[in-house]
Amino acid sequence: MGTINVKDLQGAEVKVQAVEGYSLMELLRDNGFEMAAICGGACICGTCHVYVRGENARHLPEPAYDEAELLETKPDYIEGVSRLACQINYAEELDGLTLELTEDN
C-alpha cells in the first residue's frame, strides 16, 4: 500500500490510498475521480489520459507501442509526461507519484 497524489483540473491536490496490482485508472475511478475509461482498460479509448509527475515517475515502465500510438493522437499530449492510467499497475516503487487529470477524462 502507498499513496498517490491526484491533481484535478482546478489544481486541487488530494492523496489517495493505492494498492498494488490495481491500475492507476482503477484507483482513480474507485476514489471518485471523473474517469470515463470507456474501454475499461483495453488501451483503445484514451479517456484515461493523465500526466504523471514527481520523482517516482522515473520508475514507470516505458509506454508500450499501442499506448504510445494512442497518446500521440491526443491534442494535449506531453511527451514524457502523458500516460494512459489503465496501462500502469500501481507498485510500491510508485508511492508518492503525482497524477494530474486531463480534459480527456
Ligand code: FES
Ligand atoms: S481506459 Fe481506455 S485507454 Fe485506458
